[in-house]
Amino acid sequence: MADIDNKDQAEMDPADMEDVEDVEEEETGEDENSKARQLTVQMMQNPQILAALQERLDGLNGSPSGYMESLPKVVKRRVNALKNLQVKCAHIEAKFYEEVHELERKYAALYQPLFDKRSEIVTAAYEPTDEECEWKTDEEEELTVSKQDEMKEKAKLEEEKKDEEKENPKGIPEFWLTVFKNVDLLSDMLQEHDEPVLKHLQDIKVKFSDPGQPMSFTLEFHFEPNEFFTNTVLSKTYKMRSEPDESDPFSFDGPEIMSCVGCTIDWTKGKNVTLKTIKKKQKHKGRGTVRTVTKTVPNDSFFNFFTPPEVPESGELDEDSEAILAADFEIGHFIRERIVPRAVLYFTGEAIEDDDDDYDEEGEEADDEEGEEEADEENDPDYDPKKDGTPPAECRQQ
Numbered sequence: 001m002a003d004i005d006n007k008d009q010a011e012m013d014p015a016d017m018e019d020v021e022d023v024e025e026e027e028t029g030e031d032e033n034s035k036a037r038q039l040t041v042q043m044m045q046n047p048q049i050l051a052a053l054q055e056r057l058d059g060l061n062g063s064p065s066g067y068m069e070s071l072p073k074v075v076k077r078r079v080n081a082l083k084n085l086q087v088k089c090a091h092i093e094a095k096f097y098e099e100v101h102e103l104e105r106k107y108a109a110l111y112q113p114l115f116d117k118r119s120e121i122v123t124a125a126y127e128p129t130d131e132e133c134e135w136k137t138d139e140e141e142e143l144t145v146s147k148q149d150e151m152k153e154k155a156k157l158e159e160e161k162k163d164e165e166k167e168n169p170k171g172i173p174e175f176w177l178t179v180f181k182n183v184d185l186l187s188d189m190l191q192e193h194d195e196p197v198l199k200h201l202q203d204i205k206v207k208f209s210d211p212g213q214p215m216s217f218t219l220e221f222h223f224e225p226n227e228f229f230t231n232t233v234l235s236k237t238y239k240m241r242s243e244p245d246e247s248d249p250f251s252f253d254g255p256e257i258m259s260c261v262g263c264t265i266d267w268t269k270g271k272n273v274t275l276k277t278i279k280k281k282q283k284h285k286g287r288g289t290v291r292t293v294t295k296t297v298p299n300d301s302f303f304n305f306f307t308p309p310e311v312p313e314s315g316e317l318d319e320d321s322e323a324i325l326a327a328d329f330e331i332g333h334f335i336r337e338r339i340v341p342r343a344v345l346y347f348t349g350e351a352i353e354d355d356d357d358d359y360d361e362e363g364e365e366a367d368d369e370e371g372e373e374e375a376d377e378e379n380d381p382d383y384d385p386k387k388d389g390t391p392p393a394e395c396r397q398q
Helices: 002-011 014-044 047-060 073-122 138-142 145-165 175-182 192-198 302-306 319-339 343-348 350-379
Strands: 201-208 216-223 233-241 256-261 275-283 290-298
Touching: 073 201, 175 192, 175 201, 175 343, 192 302, 201 319, 216 319, 233 302, 233 319, 256 319, 319 343, 343 350
Parallel strands: none
Antiparallel strands: 201 216, 216 233, 233 256, 275 290
16 A cells, blocks of 8 residues: 555655645745644633733833934034933923913903803703704704604694693702712712712803913802802812923923912801711720720812822822822813813713714724734634733713
């Protein structure tokens, strides 16, 4: 039998023999690739290997290539001249942002009458006319005029029926509380005991610093009279700086918040939601008697927003205070730049959908880049997604 096989091979065309050898090589290569993928999956499941790999990658990030050190002195001198030019650019950019702040102040005065009217509608101080309430949705624009009239008449009858069944509410109840609940950044701060207080929130306003004064903005939270505190306005001022740091001018990337100042809330007795009362049992060492002690301790609350950590003159803070202030600055910017100008869209949820669309677009790009890798994993018979230790990517709302 072996002689027959040898004879067949001898009678084969040389080109056919080459094809056979190529196939064998490809099969061997596929087998090696499969083993390599299997080994990679096993390695990536080992937390020690992952930690070592991450440490190695961190060491590679930002590593100088050594090219600058290899340059002749005369070229290094010219590079220094470029860096001096860059510092001047940073100072010009700082002036640019100062003028942007002036423009913000100018246009804030133009927006304010619209925001005031919004507040009057929310609080029932003003009832909008039928013309002001007219709003066409995309679906309505596609319908014929007769169909629209028919639907309007039907909707009007249903609305009248509802009005007969229940009392007509004033304004837009819980407008700002709903906005807070709809926005993750704010709802994370919101506690259940905060909600009855925020039902009395009537408006949020942004006030900019006067011309010639240091750059800053103030958030004003306007409340109707309530049982929780006597303040009608709770405020918080963010102090900003728009100039490069002398010790690190290249880090300048626009105005930055340097500190913030809250306000004192005049709580009604027993209504302070930022404090809670706990009871602790204490045992006397000598007599062995037990007594119950009542103690007041801080409580998680949105209203802690108005008592941020103080920044010492040295500017040095502990890690917890730094983390609190970093989150605080982000929230302050978000309220000023997004919430106040587009409050109704966060109330209806439309602004949130727009934000989600933005993240989806970025996600699609990432999917395209990772498509081949995912396909390889799915085609690997040894790949088990349940054993994959890679955590899902998390994205953050700005």
